[in-house]
Structure formats: C-alpha cells, structure tokens
Amino acid sequence: MKAFDCAIIGAGPAGMSAAIELAQAGADVVVLDRADRAGGQIYRSAADSPLPDAAHLGPDYAAGADLITRFEQSGATHLAGADVWHLGDDGRILFSYQGETRELHCREMLLCPGAMERPMPIPGWTLPGVMTAGAAQVMLKSDAVVADGAVFAGSGPLLYLIVAQYLRLGVQVAALVDTTPRKHFFDAAPLMPRALQQLGNLRKGLSLLREIRASGVATYRYAENLEVIGDNRATGLRFTASGQQQEVSADTVFLHHGVQPNLNMSRAMGLAHHWNSAQMCWQVTVDVFGQSSVPHVSVGGDGAGIIGADGARAAGRVAAQNILFRLGRISQADRDQRVRADLNGLSALKPFRRFIDYLYRPTEALRLPRDAETLVCRCEEQSLGDLRKGFEHGARDPNALKSLTRCGMGPCQGRQCGHVVAGLLAQWRAESPEEVGYYRLRSPQRLLTLDELGRYDTVQAEAAE
Missing domain, CATH: 3.50.50.60 (FAD/NAD(P)-binding domain)
Structure with missing residues (x-):
C-alpha cells in the first residue's frame, strides 16, 4: 500500500x-x-x-x-x-x-x-428547545434556519456574534442574558494595554456590543442563577440580574460560555x-x-x-x-x-x-452543576447526585467514576461530560483538574455497525479519488 x-x-x-x-x-x-x-x-x-x-x-x-x-x-x-x-x-x-x-x-x-462548545449544565439544560449558540450558527450557515424569539444566555465573542447576525437578518431576539461577572472586567483590566496591540480585534468585539445595544434588544448584565423554565420542553429562562429575579419567555434558549479543544x-x-x-x-x-x-x-x-x-x-x-x-x-x-x-x-x-480568556473566564456556577438532579452525562442519564454517590463509594478519578456509573460510556465518549467530571472531582477532592486527570479513551471513536465493518477497502496515495 x-x-x-x-x-x-x-x-x-x-x-x-x-x-x-x-x-x-x-x-x-x-x-x-x-x-x-x-x-x-x-x-x-x-x-x-x-x-x-x-x-x-x-x-x-x-x-x-x-x-x-x-x-x-x-x-x-x-x-x-x-x-x-x-x-x-x-x-x-x-x-x-x-x-x-x-x-x-x-x-x-x-x-x-x-x-x-463548553457544556453549561444548569437546571433544565437538557430540555427540548435548549441548544448552544454554536448550534444556532450551524442552522443559520447550513440551512438558513433561525429560531425567532429566542433568548441567548452566557458570555463571549461567539454569543455576541450570533446575536448580531440574527439582528442583521431581522430575526427577533427575546433577550441577551450576559453572565460575564463584573469582577472579570477588573481582573482583565491590567491586560488591556498589551491587548491594544490587536486593536482590530478589539474593535470587532466592541462593534458587536454597540450593534446589539443600538438594536434595543433586552439585555441583562451580570446575570446569575440561571435556570431553564419548562416541564417537557423549554418555555423560558429564569435568572437573577442586578439583585432582582428576572424571567424571559421563549421557546428556544441558546447557551454559550466559551469553547474548548x-x-x-x-x-x-x-x-x-x-x-x-x-x-x-x-x-x-x-x-x-x-x-x-x-x-x-x-x-x-x-x-x-x-x-x-x-x-x-x-x-x-x-x-x-x-x-x-x-x-x-x-x-x-x-x-x-x-x-x-x-x-x-x-x-x-x-x-x-x-x-x-480572563474577561470571559467560565464561572464555576455555570461550568459545574449545583442541583443534584441536573444531568451531567446526557448519554447515560447520570445526574450530579449519581456521580456524587459514585465518588462516595470510592471513585476518585474519572475512569473509576466511569466504571461505577457509566458516565462517559455513551455515544459521545465523554466529549460533553469529560471536563465537567474532571471539574467535579477536582472540587470534591480539593485538588486541581490536572491532578484529577481525564478519561482514558480508545478506538473506535464512534459507533460502528457490523455491516460497515464488513465492507472494507483501502485508499492509496497513487489511486486516491
């Protein structure tokens, strides 16, 4: 060959x-x-x-x-x-x-x-009608499909970009719920002088924020305690902003707070x-x-x-x-x-x-679940409470927790829950995620059928199609 x-x-x-x-x-x-x-x-x-x-x-x-x-x-x-x-x-x-x-x-x-995209395991995040901001972009770019009257929640450049794109297309946006903590602006301030070397990139971000502000869409800043409302599907988002509980009705909720490799x-x-x-x-x-x-x-x-x-x-x-x-x-x-x-x-x-990275650093409240009933592993339907029980039964690392609970054994092979599990174990062990480690992964990296495995061929450099 x-x-x-x-x-x-x-x-x-x-x-x-x-x-x-x-x-x-x-x-x-x-x-x-x-x-x-x-x-x-x-x-x-x-x-x-x-x-x-x-x-x-x-x-x-x-x-x-x-x-x-x-x-x-x-x-x-x-x-x-x-x-x-x-x-x-x-x-x-x-x-x-x-x-x-x-x-x-x-x-x-x-x-x-x-x-x-980084999962945001808040209460209700697995309800039908809840997607990521990246999913909103996939629908828009691939099929020109939009969700009219959606609420966008989280923080970061991608979230603001898709909101701005919706508004340019004349799509109604119910609200932008920005979770960037006030403290992060002060933490990132000392880094601003050197960041100004990339003035073009800063202008892009500021332009998006001005565009959203000028549109008049309802915008809530420093939002906390996010919770998707609904029983069988999403009907809105509940949160706290400026010390007051807020609620926005929407059939679609897009969540985003950063991406990871x-x-x-x-x-x-x-x-x-x-x-x-x-x-x-x-x-x-x-x-x-x-x-x-x-x-x-x-x-x-x-x-x-x-x-x-x-x-x-x-x-x-x-x-x-x-x-x-x-x-x-x-x-x-x-x-x-x-x-x-x-x-x-x-x-x-x-x-x-x-x-x-400092300005939009994911907060622990959005990175890790707090409610015992909140699902962490969607594939195997394992909740925070299930994983905590596994930890209390002696599972001290991601692979041991996988063995006890099946968390990470589903079709996505831990893509969604891997970082959350490492973060939870780090929290429970009072150690860093680096000390906790990550899932041990093996091939195949996706589900395969016997029929597909039975049909086998090779591709060579000289005969590639």
Missing part, C-alpha cells in the same frame, strides 16, 4: 491552510473531514451559503470562501464525509466513508479537530496533555510548530488550544512547513525562514487571547 506523505484530519481553517502549503510543495496529502464540504465550523458553507446575502454574517466569514476555493484547487486529496475513528501509532488510519470502512497509511499526521482524537492516541488554567480546559501539549509528544503527529488550530480563525490559519501553515522539514523536502533553515512571519503573528495574538 502506497502511503500518503501526510494525512490531515479536519478541513477547517488550520487543516485547509496546511493542505494548501503541503500540496504546493508537491507532497501527497489527503484531507479527511466528516462534513460534506470544507470549511469547518467557522467557515461552514462559506463558499455556497444558503442565505440570500451572506454579508450579514460578517467579513470574517466571507474570507472563508476564498480559503475554501484555494483549498479545493490545491490538488490535495479531499475525502468529504470521511469520519475518522482510529489513528494508529504506525500511521494507519481507519475511517467510515460512503457506508464502508476505509484504511490508509501516512508518514505524517496533522490533527485539526477544532473546538467544541476537541480532545478525543489526541486522547485516544495517547498524546501528552496539560491543563490550561486560563482557558479552564485540557489541551494537547505541542511545541511552536504544532509537534506533539508522538513524533509523526502534529496538532493544529483550536484543537491545540483556542486561538481563533486567524490564529488557526497561521498555525496550520506553520505545522505544514515543519512537516515538510520532517519529510526531508526542505531544510531546517528554510522551515525557520518560512514560518517566521506566522510565528510572529501568533505571538502577537497572545496578549489579546489572554485578555479574552
């Missing part, structure tokens, strides 16, 4: 940018992505938006169309609809494609799994990880080139730590040049010269990123 020089998992900003660099250098590169078209979450449908005027989504989204076009014309092999479920130490990759199991081999791997692939491969105390999440440990603890595996974009779309594109290009060096196609001196501008750009983003 002829191996690819490099296999890239994920066709978001980092994956596409890396593929363009590698293909232009003459490398045999294949990009595996579960979506039907490249773009990732940020640039989803940017090249073929179903909206009559995609300009309502902003210039950053429009910039994704050019990247997608350049990627599709780069000569890289792109397998859309390929759902990777095994990554081997020997360069072997197994994935589902068109109802069959496919196998390929590669000399280098670049994981670009992107980010996922999607770790399942890197965890299943056994890559080294560390706890990021600023972003309150685990992330894979990589060097400046995206090189992980396993020699032939690199990680790029938000999958290696939240850096945003521009940062992800730069990180993808940097990882690609390092892979070309590892493949023996360029010298170390060439690599260092080619990545200098992008590394400088990524370094310049760090003060702004740090400011954002």
